Amino acid sequence: MRDKYIAARNAYNCPPIGLLATVDQIDIHNWKTSFSKHQFDSTLRLDQYHEDCLLSESKEQVLSGIYSVMYWGYVTSGAKSMTRCTWISVGNIRNPANSISSIGQDNAVDIVRKSFQCLSEGNFGDALLVIRQLPHVGISFGTKYLAFMSPEYVGVLDEKITNHMSAGSFSKILNSKVLQKLIKSKYENPKQAAERFQVYCETLNAIKDQLNQDGAIWHDAGKQEGSNLHS
Numbered sequence: 001m002r003d004k005y006i007a008a009r010n011a012y013n014c015p016p017i018g019l020l021a022t023v024d025q026i027d028i029h030n031w032k033t034s035f036s037k038h039q040f041d042s043t044l045r046l047d048q049y050h051e052d053c054l055l056s057e058s059k060e061q062v063l064s065g066i067y068s069v070m071y072w073g074y075v076t077s078g079a080k081s082m083t084r085c086t087w088i089s090v091g092n093i094r095n096p097a098n099s100i101s102s103i104g105q106d107n108a109v110d111i112v113r114k115s116f117q118c119l120s121e122g123n124f125g126d127a128l129l130v131i132r133q134l135p136h137v138g139i140s141f142g143t144k145y146l147a148f149m150s151p152e153y154v155g156v157l158d159e160k161i162t163n164h165m166s167a168g169s170f171s172k173i174l175n176s177k178v179l180q181k182l183i184k185s186k187y188e189n190p191k192q193a194a195e196r197f198q199v200y201c202e203t204l205n206a207i208k209d210q211l212n213q214d215g216a217i218w219h220d221a222g223k224q225e226g227s228n229l230h231s
Contacts, residue, residue, distance in 0.1 A: 014043060014072075015039075015072070015075050015076060016039060016040040016041070016042055016043045016045065016046040017037065017038070017039050017040070017046070017071075017072060017075045018037075018038055018040065018046055018049060018050065018068035018069075018071060018072045019035040019036065019037060019038065019064065019067050019068040019071045019072075019085075020035060020036050020038045020064070020068075021034060021035055021060065021061075021064045022034060022035060022036050024060065025060065026060055026063050026064070026067075026105075028063075028089045028090070028100050028101055028105065029089065029090060029101060031067060031085055031086070031089045032082070032085075035064070035067060035068075035071075037071075046072070047148060047151055049068070050065055050068060050069055050072075050148035051148055051149060051151065052065075053065030053068065054066075054069075054112055054116070054145070054148055054149050055116060055149060059105065059106070059109050062108075062109045062112050062113070063100075063105060063108065063109065065112070065148070066088070066100075066108060066112065066134065066145075067085055067088070069141075069144060069145055069148060070084050070085055070088055070136075070141070071084070071085055073141060073144055084136060087099065087135065087136050088100055088134070088135045088136050089101060091135070098135045098136060099135050100135060102135075103135065108134060108135075111130060111131065111133045111134050112131070112134070112145070112149075114130050115127045115128075115130040115131040115145070115146065115149070116149050116150070118130055119146060119149060119150045119153065119154065120150075122153075123198075124146070124153075124154060124197055124198045124200075124201040124202075125194035125195055125196075125197050125198035126194065127146050127154075128142050128143065128146065128190075128193070128194045128197045129190055129191070129194045131145050131146055132190065139157065139193050139197075140156075140157065140158040140159065143155070143156045143157040143158065143197065144156050144158070152208075153201065153205060154201055155200065155201060155204040157197060157200055
C-alpha cells in the first residue's frame with residue numbers, strides 16, 4: 001500500500017494559476033479590474049500564495065485568497081472560472097443575495113478566519129461547516145479552501161478523489177461503511193458531510209505520519225526538491 005500511496009500522491013497535478021491583486025482596495029462590484037491572472041512557477045508556490053493570503057491579517061489579502069482559490073478551482077473549465085468569480089462578487093440571476101456584495105467583505109473575511117480557528121483546534125468538520133458560508137462554496141470547494149489554509153493537516157475531498165477511493169485504494173484503511181458514506185457525503189446534509197470530512201482528515205493524517213516516518217519524500221510538480229508530505 002505504501003508504494004500506491006506515494007505514486008498517487010506524486011502523480012497529483014493541478015495548474016499553478018491564480019489571481020494577483022492589482023489594486024490596494026478590491027472593488028468586488030468590478031472584480032476583473034482588481035485582479036490579474038498569474039501563473040506560478042510551481043504548485044508549491046501557488047499553495048504558499050493561497051495560504052499566505054487566506055491567513056493574512058489584511059482584509060484585502062484574504063479577499064484576494066478567496067477570489068484566487070475560486071478562479072484556480074475552475075481554471076481548467078475556461079470561462080467558468082471568471083463566471084464563478086462574478087457569482088461570488090454579485091451573485092447570479094437565481095440568487096443575487098448569495099454574494100460578497102450582499103454579506104459584506106468583512107463578513108466574508110471573518111468566515112475564513114473562523115474556519116481557520118476550527119482547523120487550528122483539529123475540528124475539521126466544523127471548519128467545513130463555517131467555510132461553506134462563503135458564497136457558492138459547497139463541500140468540494142470548501143475542502144479546497146481548508147486545504148490551502150492548513151495543507152499539512154487537511155485534504156481536498158472532491159469527485160476525482162472520491163472516485164479514486166471507490167476504486168479500492170482506501171479499502172484497507174477506512175471501514176467499508178465509513179468509506180461508502182464518505183463518497184456519498186455530497187448528497188448528505190451539511191452536518192453529516194462535516195462528520196465524514198472529520199474522519200477523512202484524521203485518516204489522511206494517520207497515513208501521512210506513517211509515510212513521513214518511513215522517509216517517503218513528496219516532490220512538487222515541476223521540481224525535484226523534496227519536502228515532508230502534505231495531506
